[in-house]
Amino acid sequence: MESGNIVEYIDRQKIMCAVVLEVKNQRLRLLTESNREVNLSPNRLAHTYKTRLDLSMGRNKMVDTLKEIVGRRNALINNVDIKELWEVLNTEQEWIDLKTMTEFCFPDSPNDDHESAVVRAFFKNRFYFKFQRDRFFPNTQDQVERKIAHEREAARRNRIIQEGGDWLANVINDNDPLIPEDKLEIVDLLNSFYLFGREHKNYDLGRAILARAGIDPDEELFNVLIKLGVFRENENIDLYRYDIATVFPDEVNEYTTRLIASSQDSLDTTHRKDLTMLPLMTIDGQMTLDFDDAIS
Template identity: 30%
Template sequence: MTMTPPGTIIEYLDSGRFVCGLVLQDSNNRLRLLNQNGREMNLPASRVVTVSKTKHQINTSREDRIALLKEMAALRADLTDAVPLEEIWELASEEEESVFPADFLAELSFGENLTDDQSAAFLRAVFTDRFFFKYKNEMVNVHTPEQVEQLRHQRRKEKEKEAILTTGAAYLQAIMRGEQVTAEQWPDQKRILGWIADFVLFESEADQADVVRQLLKKAELHQPNQAYRLLVRAGVWGNDENLPLLRAEQGEILIV
């Protein structure tokens, strides 16, 4: 593996976020570096995403080095927001090849003579968006139009689920507090309470069991029988609802 000289600015991912680091030493595929948060650490070289061509001084004060890294991180974040990723994808899709060096695609946005910041910003955009490109083995793969549409559809479904969980949890808590929640306030009320009823009756065999588990967890309804009490408070069931009978009736409906 190529050595990374001291003074190189690298970027790595930490909990999904890009972090800039100034390399102080490369030893046995581990980089000793100072990152933008002022932390000195040893980083496996395999975690490095971008490497600067420009070398920077490492014998300046610690404060100056951290200030440099923070300034660079802020600039790259601003440049990332301005990358027209869909336009670049449209141009790349016209090529016969489907795999490109990152800098080749970055030049479609920033022009020739890329700076380290521009090159890094393009890769940040690729990692952030994920619809149009995929970075793999130090190359950028261009998604097909079918892949893009599939990823967009998947994201729409995820956002719908997030909305159901966030909104639903708030209304479930309101119901448990004894508040009146109308269909106008919560249009999904009947559907979601139906999911919860199925879950109480059939547990893991219910069609929306996973969603209901997440919903109850988000609403902090962790205790046994809280889902049952919720349905009673919502007026779906009575205090002494005959659950075995309901299971049998639901089973007959499924058979029919």
């Protein structure tokens, strides 16, 4: 490793191109394509290339040159058909080095730009190959299918968070919000989230939606669900939380109807005295709706 070498490293899930300004005490001082200086261990490098820059050209010129190099390399990515490579190579189940893989993709005199394009393409698409420094290993058919399914689920989850969160944020400011057909799933999810909390299978998803909408799950969610017509203001939440029936079954209603029809005399109030004018004293709270502990 010498000053002037072009190198690449991974920073925040992005491949960065840089030139080595100085090698000192097993550390590299680099100038990146974004005109930043960073200090790295050589172990952080994803790849080192033969291409070198003349450090005497000046900082601005070096940054411009790095940007030109990155542009060329990114343009070559479209020539790397990873799925087609996998279809040819997956039966081998052997590690393939970067030089060989580059020759598969660019058979006519490949150079550093071609090698970088291969690295960038495989870094971007990780469905078909395991990717380690300068080598690749084809995934099995089952692994590929699971990775693709996982990616689709992640994309679906992100879409739900984004669209659901943005819609809820608008609901807060709407006096009479309507629930579109495509948001019924969101409302059902938030209903279950409120009732069951961490026990709900989609707890993390619900929390992410609320975070995007800026809604406090403990202080504000219940009022949002009231506004959406899911709950009434004085809803007995435990009935839903513990799946307690709120209506009598049909057979009970039918039996009651028959009982009333056969016992009309028992409903005769002729010999009853109306005492509803008497004052009551109750130990129930002032806000209660059910006075069941009282004397008159």
